[in-house]
Amino acid sequence: MPAKKPAVEKARSVLPSGRKDNNFFEQVYEVARLIPRGRVTSYGAIAAFLGPKGSARMVGWAMNGAGKIKPKVPAHRVVNRQGMLSGSAHFGSPTRMAELLKKEKIKVKNNQVVEFAKHFWDPAVELEI
DNA sequence: TTGTTGACCTCTT
DNA sequence: CAAGAGGCCAACA
Numbered sequence: 001m002p003a004k005k006p007a008v009e010k011a012r013s014v015l016p017s018g019r020k021d022n023n024f025f026e027q028v029y030e031v032a033r034l035i036p037r038g039r040v041t042s043y044g045a046i047a048a049f050l051g052p053k054g055s056a057r058m059v060g061w062a063m064n065g066a067g068k069i070k071p072k073v074p075a076h077r078v079v080n081r082q083g084m085l086s087g088s089a090h091f092g093s094p095t096r097m098a099e100l101l102k103k104e105k106i107k108v109k110n111n112q113v114v115e116f117a118k119h120f121w122d123p124a125v126e127l128e129i
Numbered sequence: 130t131t132g133t134t135g136a137c138c139t140c141t142t
Numbered sequence: 143c144a145a146g147a148g149g150c151c152a153a154c155a
Contacts, residue, residue: 024151044138047150055150056137063136064153080137087136097136 024050028062029069031123035077038104039121040113042081049123063087076100083116 027050035041043059059078066073076097080086088097088111098108107114 042138043136047137053150054138055152057135057149058137058151060136061152066136075136078136081139085136090136 024055024058025062025065028059029066029073031127032063032066032073032075032078033071034123034127035074035121038106038119040077040079040083040101040106040116040119041121041123042079042083044081045120045122045124046078049127060087064090067091074100077104077121079113079116083113085111085113 028046031041031046031049043063044054044056047054047056047059063073063075063078066075075087076085076091078087085097085101085108088094091097091100098111101108101113106119113119
């Protein structure tokens with residue numbers, strides 16, 4: 001298998017403190033970047049893909065610094081299990097996330113992704129572990 | 130230092 | 143069928 005990419009060091013460099021390995025956060029950022037345009041995934045899906053414990057909340061925390069790190073992480077493609085834009089309030093503007101998704105040809109209604117199951121991108125399946 | 134909060138999910142009543 | 147509580151790990155006060 002190919003060696004790991006330097007994204008680890010890069011992510012650590014931009015992390016709030018880089019005090020720990022942040023391996024979990026790295027994975028979250030990497031997976032988020034791998035989300036194709038016009039597709040969406042859920043926090044729990046990423047958490048479950050990274051580990052059986054599924055700390056979905058940590059995925060949200062990781063996304064908290066998504067706009068601070070580089071390359072830019074498409075956090076707007078990550079929503080909750082219901083397909084609701086729960087993180088829209090953290091995009092600076094409440095409609096920022098919805099607009100971004102609309103540009104991705106994804107229909108959004110009431111801060112909720114339409115046909116969410118259809119646009120759902122499961123890392124465990126697409127990445128074929 | 131401990132305690133609470135948080136872009137969540139799943140089980141139980 | 144609907145509502146409530148618990149659990150996960152990390153950062154902030």
